[in-house]
Structure formats: C-alpha cells, structure tokens
Amino acid sequence: MSEEKQTAEKQPSGKRKSKKLVITGIVVVALVAVGVGMMVWHEQPSFCSTMCHIEQTYVDNYAQDQNAPGTDKYGHEVSNTNAMMAVLHRSTKATAKPELVCVDCHVPNFVELAHDGMNYVSGSYPLPRDERSASGLQSWDGKTGESFCANENCHVYLLGDDGNLSYAKLADSTKTRAFNPHEQHHPNLSLECTDCHKGHRASTVVCTGCHEHENVAIPDGWLTYDESESLMKETFPGAQAA
Ligand code: HEC
Ligand code: HEC
Numbered sequence: 439m440s441e442e443k444q445t446a447e448k449q450p451s452g453k454r455k456s457k458k459l460v461i462t463g464i465v466v467v468a469l470v471a472v473g474v475g476m477m478v479w480h481e482q483p484s485f486c487s488t489m490c491h492i493e494q495t496y497v498d499n500y501a502q503d504q505n506a507p508g509t510d511k512y513g514h515e516v517s518n519t520n521a522m523m524a525v526l527h528r529s530t531k532a533t534a535k536p537e538l539v540c541v542d543c544h545v546p547n548f549v550e551l552a553h554d555g556m557n558y559v560s561g562s563y564p565l566p567r568d569e570r571s572a573s574g575l576q577s578w579d580g581k582t583g584e585s586f587c588a589n590e591n592c593h594v595y596l597l598g599d600d601g602n603l604s605y606a607k608l609a610d611s612t613k614t615r616a617f618n619p620h621e622q623h624h625p626n627l628s629l630e631c632t633d634c635h636k637g638h639r640a641s642t643v644v645c646t647g648c649h650e651h652e653n654v655a656i657p658d659g660w661l662t663y664d665e666s667e668s669l670m671k672e673t674f675p676g677a678q679a680a
C-alpha cells in the first residue's frame with residue numbers, strides 16, 4: 439500500500455498531475471470567489487440585517503432621506519434626520535468615499551462579533567438596544583472613544599501631531615459660532631463625542647443642561663439636554679437617570 443503510494447508520488451503521470459492542478463485551481467478560484475463575495479457583501483448594509491435581523495432597525499434608520507423629517511432607532515420622531523450621524527454621513531461630499539456604510543463607522547472586530555453573536559443566539563440582544571458610547575464601541579479594539587470619529591480615515595484634520603484628537607483643533611473648527619459647543623471651558627465634564635453626536639437618534643447639545651437655551655444654538659433636529667433625557671426615560675422607564 440505504502441509502496442504503491444510511494445511509486446505513485448515518485449512518478450506521477452502527467453495526466454494525474456494536471457488533474458490535480460485543475461482541481462486545486464477550481465477550489466482556489468471558488469474560495470476566492472466566495473471570499474470576495476463575502477467581502478463585497480459584508481460592505482453592504484444588507485449584510486448586517488441578514489446576519490442578525492435586529493440590525494434591520496439600524497439599516498432602516500440609516501437608509502432614511504437626509505435633511506428630512508424621520509424617526510430614530512427607538513421609533514421617536516426626529517424633525518431633521520441630519521441630526522443622526524449615521525444618516526448625515528451616509529452620503530457625504532466631504533469625504534473621498536461618496537457613501538459611508540455601516541462598517542466604515544463600525545469597523546468589524548471578530549471578538550466583538552463573536553460576543554454579539556453569542557448574545558444574539560442566547561436571546562440577550564433585545565430591542566431597544568442599550569445605547570453604546572463611542573468609547574464602548576472602540577474598547578473592543580483597545581482604542582479611544584475619540585478615534586471613532588477622528589482617525590486616519592475620518593475627520594483626520596482634527597488629529598494632533600501625536601495622532602490623537604486635538605481638542606484645540608476641535609474647538610477651532612466651530613469657533614465662529616456664538617456659543618462654541620466644542621469650547622473646552624469645563625474639561626472636568628470630560629464629554630465624549632457621542633454624549634452629543636448620536637448615531638441613530640437625534641443628537642443633543644448637552645451644555646443646555648446648564649446654559650440658557652436662548653444663548654445656545656440648537657441645530658436643526660437636535661435636542662436640548664432635557665429633551666434628550668426625557669426621551670431616554672420614556673424609552674427605558676426602569677433605567678436610572680444618567
Ligand atoms: C457638547 C456637545 C458636543 C460634543 C461633546 C462634541 N460635539 Fe461636535 N458638534 C456639536 C454641535 C452642536 C455641532 C454643530 C452641528 C451643526 O450645526 O449641525 C458640532 C459639529 C461638529 C462637527 C462639524 C463642524 C463644522 O465644521 O461645522 C464636527 C466635525 C464635530 N462636531 C466633531 C466632533 C468630535 C470629533 C467630537 C468628539 C471629540 C465632538 N464633535 C464632540 C456638539 C458637540
Ligand atoms: C456615522 C457613523 C455610523 C454609521 C454609518 C452607522 N452607525 Fe451604528 N452607531 C453609531 C454610533 C455613534 C453609535 C452609538 C449609539 C448612538 O449614538 O445611537 C452606533 C450604535 C450602533 C449599534 C449599537 C446599539 C446602539 O444603539 O447603541 C448598532 C447595532 C449599530 N450602530 C448598527 C449600525 C448599522 C447596522 C449601520 C448601517 C446600516 C450603522 N450602525 C451605521 C455610528 C454609526
């Protein structure tokens with residue numbers, strides 16, 4: 439048996455060799471095709487909702503018309519969908535890519551996907567979802583919350599020489615406004631981008647929790663601190679106020 443095998447290996451007929459090559463070739467081509475197909479599909483928002491039907495909420499949320507009345511991830515009305523960063527960024531002239539998809543913001547991390555998958559299968563992935571912060575989303579990659587928005591692909595102009603977000607540049611970017619929401623007047627508030635900029639619900643100017651609303655411009659569709667708080671209490675009645 440082994441002798442026979444040896445002979446066969448030592449003197450493979452040309453035919454056998456080319457047959458092997460053809461089969462290997464087909465397998466490689468098939469694997470590459472599946473791989474490329476998965477890569478291309480994974481880029482599409484439909485991948486997220488097909489793999490996990492709960493994501494449909496987020497796909498519908500993202501797919502809404504820009505600069506129009508719409509709804510948030512919880513079903514609340516939003517007077518201007520541009521107040522939701524996922525909608526605002528979906529199609530943008532400001533970046534090299536004409537259309538941003540889910541995985542541009544939510545860069546896949548396999549440990550995170552496995553964790554979410556387990557939760558999904560075991561039923562501990564209910565709707566409405568608990569809201570995640572940028573630092574929570576980035577923690578899977580060991581990155582800072584700011585890097586969710588300011589990184590080498592997005593809002594790169596806000597990065598300092600050390601490659602991290604520069605709060606001075608951030609404040610500078612909106613300094614012409616009567617009330618600058620990025621002014622670093624109270625560093626002890628230690629706010630995250632997602633404390634104000636919400637992905638799938640109306641963003642909120644949290645400064646209005648203390649500063650008179652009349653002096654603070656509330657961009658179209660955005661909420662005041664109080665409005666945002668009551669929306670979350672309505673959505674999660676049992677939860678403690680943040
Ligand atoms: C206190 C609330 C608040 C926080 C925290 C905040 N922003 Fe903003 N940001 C705003 C508001 C309000 C605007 C104005 C939006 C508008 O007019 O549509 C804005 C606008 C922007 C813009 C557009 C600026 C322009 O050129 O008009 C960028 C980019 C931005 N923010 C990035 C960030 C990043 C990155 C972070 C986190 C490091 C962050 N923001 C944190 C409230 C905030
Ligand atoms: C512009 C960036 C951006 C895009 C594009 C985006 N998201 Fe998000 N996503 C966020 C942010 C920010 C949060 C944090 C929660 C929030 O602000 O609503 C989030 C949160 C989530 C969460 C966690 C649950 C929660 O509500 O906190 C899920 C699930 C999600 N997004 C799915 C998607 C899917 C699916 C798509 C594509 C259809 C998508 N996202 C597109 C920024 C984005």
Ligand code: HEC
Binds near residue numbers: 619627
């Ligand atoms: C917890 C309440 C509170 C919050 C939240 C808050 N502020 Fe203030 N802010 C104050 C108080 C009180 C003062 C006056 C005392 C001082 O200067 O610190 C003040 C003063 C300021 C000043 C100095 C000029 C002025 O108007 O008096 C600026 C600028 C400022 N805040 C910006 C902000 C910005 C931007 C935010 C949101 C990122 C914010 N504040 C959120 C309480 C707050």
